Amino acid sequence: MTHIRNTPASAAPEPSPARESSATVSLAASTSSGESGGPGEPDDRSARAATEEMTIRPLRDRRYVVETDGGTYVVALDAGTCTCPDHAIRGSRCKHLRRVAMEVTAGAVPAPDERVGVCAVCGAETFVPFDAGGTHLCDRHALEPGAIVRDRETGKRLVVVAVTTERADAYRTDEGRSVADYPTNADYGAHEPVVEAVYAESVRPGRSVADCDRYGFPASRLTRPSD
Ligand SMILES: [Zn+2]
Ligand SMILES: [Zn+2]
Structure with a gap:
């Protein structure tokens, strides 16, 4: 029993x-x-x-x-x-x-080297490194480098390169604008961390992900294809 x-x-x-x-x-x-x-x-x-x-x-x-x-x-x-x-x-x-x-x-309380943070997408509590500043994602909304994701705006496939802890309204693109400043990002949280990704179509044989142009997105604009 x-x-x-x-x-x-x-x-x-x-x-x-x-x-x-x-x-x-x-x-x-x-x-x-x-x-x-x-x-x-x-x-x-x-x-x-x-x-x-x-x-x-x-x-x-x-x-x-x-x-x-x-x-x-x-x-x-x-x-x-x-x-x-x-x-x-x-x-x-x-x-x-x-x-x-x-x-x-x-996993009920954070380890000594962790603290409780809040997911920028859903607001759920999540454990983050103790000294980590910036903005964070819960396990459900986290994206791993190498993951294939879909852009909700264009439907295009991308490969995640890095998940930053920088907010969309603080992260500057090569054009000198913040990620949150682009009209196509208006529907996504300015407080979300920026995810750096490359377009899957730009990754070809003999060309590594590091050689492709990298773009920054508010985290929730990118979704796993199964979602
Ligand atoms: Zn005791
Ligand atoms: Zn979340």
């Missing part, structure tokens, strides 16, 4: 030995001190880390606030520290540290 626990970190339904070890592995991988949390440690702390009610919020200094019924603590995943008594007295990896590591692995 499978019993699904209604907790954010419970990707696996039961605290089975396999799940315990994977949680321990991910924790060990994301912290530097490896003296505890080994295979011989009692399982109940891992089980509590996975199932107890906790609210985790990333702070601006790459640490995390963990709110529980028993108190509110601050976890530094990189340093492997927590402000709770369990960690302070025993120096052990407490359930808060474990839970934060699990949530990061599950």
Whole structure:
């Protein structure tokens, strides 16, 4: 029988030995001190880390606030520290540290080197590099270099060369105008990142993508052909 626990970190339904070890592995991988949390440690702390009610919020200094019924603590995943008594007295990896590591692995909160950003196309929250400025796209609207895309305005096929973090109203073309300034881009967000692409028809045998003329588009003007 499978019993699904209604907790954010419970990707696996039961605290089975396999799940315990994977949680321990991910924790060990994301912290530097490896003296505890080994295979011989009692399982109940891992089980509590996975199932107890906790609210985790990333702070601006790459640490995390963990709110529980028993108190509110601050976890530094990189340093492997927590402000709770369990960690302070025993120096052990407490359930808060474990839970934060699990949530990061599950993609529920940003990793210490990430922060929460907003997709310029749909407004969905997305994790971006901590120091990244500019404008960003979620996984659904991201385009990978090399991807074949279709221009919504002309129907033409293009090959993505680069996704910048520069806004369409800041990115200057060779003509000295911003991408947002072109009438054909009026229907797309001026705050969207500019995607650089070359026309597929200009890529011929013996001619690399780097040799083709490159054009900048607001991200949502280019769409995957299947969309
Ligand atoms: Zn703790
Ligand atoms: Zn999006």
